Amino acid sequence: MPARPSAAAELPPRGEGPAGDAAVQAALDVAWPRDLPAGDERQLLAAGRELLRADATGIGRSKWPGVFPEAGRGLAPAFGTGRFRVQAAIARRGDGGRAVVHLVWAGADRGGTFTDGRVTDWYFTRTVSRKGASAWTPQPRI
Template identity: 45%
Template structure:
């Protein structure tokens, strides 16, 4: 026959069991904690999507704009070899007349403009251009009549002798200028450079002459 414990006995046994269980638990906790501290924790792989990296506080400089490809340059021309031979020269400026005042004899009509330039530089112009052109043309006709005899009848007071024993041939006035005589408005002198051949056909250019003119009743006439 089995004897059952009394109710208070059960309670006592239950309390002892709980005390023993608590003591065992308290003794086991420090050891577990030391083991946990000695063993590094292994991170558990996460199935979640990894977070985006945090951006730095320093702003990233904007991307430089795409550079345009440089335009294709025209290839430099290669220097062509110069052709052998005498170098080409620009037209040279015509030299001034010789120091004597008259260009070299024998230039012909091509040298007349050089003589004209020389005469223009001798004295400054003091007559209106139209008047000067008129006096030069008049003196040219007078001098041709003087040297060749042709047209002397036009100025009978100037050419008292219409005959000419030894006339010149091939007479040409190369250059001429007209200037006032001593500042007088009614008197002028025309200085000429002329060319021609004498009785012996000795042609010569650069000859000098002058024709004096006077203004009378608005008409210019030659005077001696």
């Protein structure tokens, strides 16, 4: 579980924009120290960012049919692609052998309201192929 951030990792005021993203990343790193091998962390962060983008904007949902079974059914995305960004992200060990990708992001909803500091967590389990190769598999959100 994340620890309380130190005073050195203070969050920027809401609405700071991209200029505050480094401080958000620093606060996450201080609050929840790394505990995964670097290769796993990179793989999980890339997948977590892709999943968040697919979830928020609708782009790329077909790549994740186990997570987005409704992909291709014409559902309108909740957020536009032009005003969406990941402010910070970490990948850490979760419970029960899982991993969690914790993302802080900003975006404008369909009504045009832009909000930063949104939080999304994606959980992954490690799967091993018959040939012994392992990969992280995203879990559907409940």
